[in-house]
Amino acid sequence: MPTDLDERPWPSEDNSRIPNWVYSDPDNYRRELDRIFYGPFWSFVGLACEIPEPGDYMRSVVGEKSVLVTRSADGEIGAVLNICSHRGLEVCRDKFGHGRELMCPYHQWTYDLRGDLIGVPFRRGVKGKGGYPRDFDPADHGLRRLRVETVNGAVFATFDENAPAMRDYLGEEIWARLTRVFDGRALEVLGYHRQRVRANWKLYPENMKDSYHASLLHVFLISFGLYRIDQKGELLQDPRTRAHNVVSSIRNDLDDVAGTEEMRSLKRDFQLNDMRPLASVKEYDDDVTIQIVTMFPAFTVQQQNNLLQCRNVVVKGPEEFELVWTFFGYAGDDADLRRRRVRMANLVGAAGLISIDDTEVFEFSRAGMSANPDRNCVVELGGRGIEPPVAGDMVSEGPIRGFYDLYRRIMYDRRS
Numbered sequence: 304m305p306t307d308l309d310e311r312p313w314p315s316e317d318n319s320r321i322p323n324w325v326y327s328d329p330d331n332y333r334r335e336l337d338r339i340f341y342g343p344f345w346s347f348v349g350l351a352c353e354i355p356e357p358g359d360y361m362r363s364v365v366g367e368k369s370v371l372v373t374r375s376a377d378g379e380i381g382a383v384l385n386i387c388s389h390r391g392l393e394v395c396r397d398k399f400g401h402g403r404e405l406m407c408p409y410h411q412w413t414y415d416l417r418g419d420l421i422g423v424p425f426r427r428g429v430k431g432k433g434g435y436p437r438d439f440d441p442a443d444h445g446l447r448r449l450r451v452e453t454v455n456g457a458v459f460a461t462f463d464e465n466a467p468a469m470r471d472y473l474g475e476e477i478w479a480r481l482t483r484v485f486d487g488r489a490l491e492v493l494g495y496h497r498q499r500v501r502a503n504w505k506l507y508p509e510n511m512k513d514s515y516h517a518s519l520l521h522v523f524l525i526s527f528g529l530y531r532i533d534q535k536g537e538l539l540q541d542p543r544t545r546a547h548n549v550v551s552s553i554r555n556d557l558d559d560v561a562g563t564e565e566m567r568s569l570k571r572d573f574q575l576n577d578m579r580p581l582a583s584v585k586e587y588d589d590d591v592t593i594q595i596v597t598m599f600p601a602f603t604v605q606q607q608n609n610l611l612q613c614r615n616v617v618v619k620g621p622e623e624f625e626l627v628w629t630f631f632g633y634a635g636d637d638a639d640l641r642r643r644r645v646r647m648a649n650l651v652g653a654a655g656l657i658s659i660d661d662t663e664v665f666e667f668s669r670a671g672m673s674a675n676p677d678r679n680c681v682v683e684l685g686g687r688g689i690e691p692p693v694a695g696d697m698v699s700e701g702p703i704r705g706f707y708d709l710y711r712r713i714m715y716d717r718r719s
C-alpha cells in the first residue's frame with residue numbers, strides 16, 4: 304500500500320465504499336487530528352452550567368489536547384490550551400476547579416482565567432542577580448486561547464479563528480434542531496458516564512447516523528416493540544456539508560405492526576415488568592420522541608422521550624476513544640421530570656439496555672477491520688449518492704456517505 308495518504312486508493316469515486324485502513328491507520332489518524340480536530344471545525348467542550356460562577360473552570364479536550372474551559376471574573380466563558388507556556392506541563396489536573404488564577408506546579412508560573420500570564424517567580428532574579436532578560440514580556444507567554452461559542456448553554460471551541468460561526472457551521476436546519484433542545488432555558492447536569500471503547504472514533508458518528516441498525520441490532524428495543532424502522536421519522540442532512548445531520552422519529556402505536564416482518568426479534572407477547580424507565584411525558588410542541596443531532600466531527604446530542612444527553616467522542620489514538628455522556632435537564636424541571644430523565648439512563652447510557660450494544664459492536668468492527676485493512680465497507684443502502692433520502696425514508700446510509708464526502712475533501716489533497 305502506498306505510504307503517502309494522498310496516493311492511497313479509495314475503492315470508489317463515490318462514498319459507497321470505505322476502506323478499512325481509514326479506521327486503523329496511524330498516519331491517517333494524525334492527519335485527522337491536524338486537519339479536523341485542530342482545523343476549522345467545532346468541538347463540544349462542555350455545558351456552561353458546569354461552570355456557573357465566575358472563577359469556575361473545568362478540564363475538557365479538543366482532539367487529543369487538554370483544554371480548560373473557564374468562566375472569568377466578568378462571567379465570560381473562554382477556553383485555553385492546558386499547557387504551561389514555560390515547559391509544556393499540563394497546568395491543571397483537576398476535572399473541576401474554582402479560583403482567580405491557575406498556577407503551574409513546576410515553577411509556579413501563574414495565569415488568570417483568561418490565560419494571561421500574571422506571575423513569573425524570580426523574574427528579576429535573586430538579590431538583584433539573574434532573572435529573565437529585560438525584554439521578557441509576560442504578555443507574549445499567555446496560555447493559547449481557543450475560539451469559543453456558547454449556544455444556549457452548550458459550549459463549543461475551535462483552534463481555528465477562521466471557523467464559521469456555529470449557526471453558519473451547522474446550517475439553518477440543523478441549527479433549528481440543536482436549539483430545539485438547547486432552547487435558551489437554563490440547563491442542569493444530572494450526571495455523567497464515561498467509557499473507553501477500543502475502536503476508531505469515526506464508528507461513533509457513523510453509528511449515530513445509522514438508522515439501519517436500530518431496528519436490527521438493538522434486540523431489547525425490538526423484543527418489546529419499543530422502536531421499529533417503520534416508525535414515522537426523518538433523516539435530515541445539512542445540504543451544504545452533508546456531514547451534520549438529524550435522525551428523528553415519532554412513535555407509532557404499538558399494535559401497528561406493518562413493516563416488521565424483517566425484524567426477527569419482535570416478540571409480540573413480551574412485556575416489561577417495570578415500565579418506569581420508559582414512562583415519559585410530552586415536553587416539546589411537536590411529537591418527536593427521538594431526536595439525534597450529530598455535528599461534524601464527533602458530537603451528538605440526543606433527546607429520547609424525556610432523556611437528554613450529550614455524547615462526546617474524545618479521541619485516544621487510531622483505535623481507541625472515550626465516550627463521554629453528559630445527562631442533563633432544565634434547571635426549572637420538577638422532581639418528577641428529573642426522575643424520569645434519570646431513569647431513562649437505564650436504557651440509553653454507557654451500560655444502557657439499548658446503547659450497550661453499539662459500543663460492543665464497535666470492538667467487533669475493530670477486530671475485523673484492523674486485521675483486514677485492504678478490504679472495504681459497503682455503504683449502499685438508499686443508493687450511492689449523498690443526497691438525503693426521500694422524506695419519510697428511514698432506511699438509508701446516505702448520512703454516512705455524506706460524512707465521508709466532507710471527510711475526504713478535508714483529508715486528501717488529490718481526490719475530490
Ligand code: FES
Nearest residue numbers: 387389390407410
Ligand atoms: S513548566 Fe510551568 S512554570 Fe515551568
Ligand SMILES: [Fe+2]
Nearest residue numbers: 510517658661
Ligand atoms: Fe445504536
